[in-house]
Amino acid sequence: MAALAAIALLLVAAVFGPSLAPYSEDAEGAIHADARLRPPSGAHPFGTDELGRDVFSRVLIGARISLSVGVIVLVIGVTIGTILGAIAGFVGGRVGEAIMRFTDITITIPELILALAITAVLGRSLGNTMLAIGLVRWPIYCRLVQAQVAGLATEPFVEAAVAGGGGPARVLLRHILPNCVSPVIVRASLDMGLAILTAAALGFLGLGAQEPIPEWGAMVSNARNTFPTAWWSATFPGLAIFMTVFAFNVLGDGLRDVLDPRTTD
């Protein structure tokens, strides 16, 4: 429940960030050379960074980026994974085998590393980061959906649907896939945290959103130049990442307990 409250807070920050932030211009390129590296104070609760920008405002506005990255990454991953998994599970045979082999191979390369290789090829930007992470996330959903669809494909109700004259696409969409929704949702809610972590890591590597966009991972990376003396500019963005991911993980855990009671003890 506390996790839901935290996420609600996050959503508020994401939506209303620029209006709530005391120095929203700091997220858009403003620089205050005279206010560099001020420690946390009343005027700047999280201090200022190496360009004099208010860290609190930038963290607040960065919420929007982190949340949208997480959502878009999951949409890409779930979509591709579901399509491929459904085909593999329903059609089976050589095609199914081939798809699952490809899935296994993709999983062999750690996600972060494959994502960074893809981003390096596509070019540094937030959009490319989201695409790259989505492209490495799909195998998980493919496996999940394939297992579900393959299991359901032999059920009587599916046979009935096919006998009733339904083409494969219709049978899949109307009858099989709706039954796969629950595990996918559980998985996706658990993955939200991971997606945000991966995006932050890519941001830390300089591959994500470019200046002056206040992406949390990139903020931690920029703060390294003045670390550890100006500890606040690295600590608070990172803390924001941690708390966001933690909230989603707790939420996902809770959702799993509710929707998939088999896994609780």
Added chain:
Amino acid sequence: MFVQYVGRRLALIPITLLGVSAIVFLLARIVPGDPAQLAAGDQATPEMVEAFRQEYRLDRPIWEQYVAFLGGLLQGELGRSMFTGRPVLDDLRAFLPATLELTAVGITLALLIGVPAGVFSALYRNRWPDQLARGLALTGVSFPVFWLALMLQLLLAVSLDLLPIGGRFPAAYKGPATITGLYTLDFALARDAEGVGLALRHLLLPALCLAVGSVASITRITRTSVLDVLGRDFIRTSRAMGLPERVVIGKYVLKNAFIATLTMLGVALTYMLAGSVLVESVFDWPGIGLYAFKSIIQLDFQPIAAFTLLVGTMVALVNLGVDVLYGVFDPRIRR
């Protein structure tokens, strides 16, 4: 039977490696813009780009390029790094031992923390130790590992001065004669106890950062398998026969839990190799992770591609090893 099982698993390896190499190859070729430009880098002149194109036969059909790529791979041709100036193969060979050592210590730490936590969780199921362990595990996977590294560095190395800030050993200390490249081993072989101690001290923080993410999954899997084993008949029989609890747990439960934890090793390694890029950069650890980090910062693509290939290969081989060990310990799956 066992030989057949191993044989089957071994046969998958070339396919997996081919697949990984194909992915890396495609990444370098299916590029918006000019692959030769990508390989040559931002600073290349048009003449240099053309030279690259000729050398890497980028004007040939794609399957011909792939065959040439594979041929080059088998000869150890992985390109050249722009910032070290050396062939990438030499760079990777030089930096790999540091990462191997770090990962080994990381996995050890993860097991040392995760397995007891999992056993405790199972024994005190649903009571406060269980809740605490699960809460801590959930916290552990939520940390951005690069931020955790910075915070631990700030707290333990800078503020409290308990551990070194970075590097593999103090600048003033003379390094060991390189035999394996694993400093703890090399110092031990040179009978330098102080050196071993120093190397371990330097390993502790980075390895801990790497371990934190895996502790959660190891805890969870140990807990599940211990609970599973505890519920079985032969455990009740052992207890009914009067065997002390210590023996029941030590002998049967742990052995079965070990098998389940084995499956986590592949996952843990995957996670740690990815994490190495971030953790090594924070602690200035001269491994392949830091090498990849520097290559990424400069968008030096050939080292990035080679690194991806290397890591994919390592994971594939470890997964094979885990599967084989699984077959050794659990005869049921050798069908």
